[in-house]
Amino acid sequence: MYFSEFIATNTLKYEDNIDGHIVSPGYPLEYPNNSNYTWVIRTGNTSANIMFRIFEMDIKESTGNSCDDYLEIEEIEPCCVRLFKRCGRLENKNLFGRGKEFRVSFISDQRLTERGFNLIWRGSFL
Numbered sequence: 720m721y722f723s724e725f726i727a728t729n730t731l732k733y734e735d736n737i738d739g740h741i742v743s744p745g746y747p748l749e750y751p752n753n754s755n756y757t758w759v760i761r762t763g764n765t766s767a768n769i770m771f772r773i774f775e776m777d778i779k780e781s782t783g784n785s786c787d788d789y790l791e792i793e794e795i796e797p798c799c800v801r802l803f804k805r806c807g808r809l810e811n812k813n814l815f816g817r818g819k820e821f822r823v824s825f826i827s828d829q830r831l832t833e834r835g836f837n838l839i840w841r842g843s844f845l
């Protein structure tokens with residue numbers, strides 16, 4: 720037994736960009752257990768229109784209705800709109816939001832992993 724496997728990884732990153740790219744830790748290899756990753760996207764403008772495109776998502780589904788591991792995307796400024804919160808598989812999913820700050824969260828529990836996710840965001844002020 721390696722105790723290091725039981726230490727959760729908590730990471731917070733700020734992304735000060737109107738465009739960008741985020742992947743789950745280790746992508747395209749399997750993401751680690753016990754992860755809590757947060758990316759705060761700061762567009763700098765409350766009227767920024769942001770499109771998220773999830774090219775690939777493969778997050779372990781649990782046997783019940785809840786997601787033990789999940790990807791979540793929220794508008795946090797102005798507060799608060801949840802644009803997305805899911806596990807499982809999908810490809811080429813588009814989401815649209817508007818605002819100054821968005822939060823992308825990725826949570827994994829202590830067992831069972833998959834490839835994770837690969838997404839971009841693109842902003843405009845039109």
Ligand SMILES: [Ca+2]
Nearest residue numbers: 788828830831
């Ligand atoms: Ca898991």
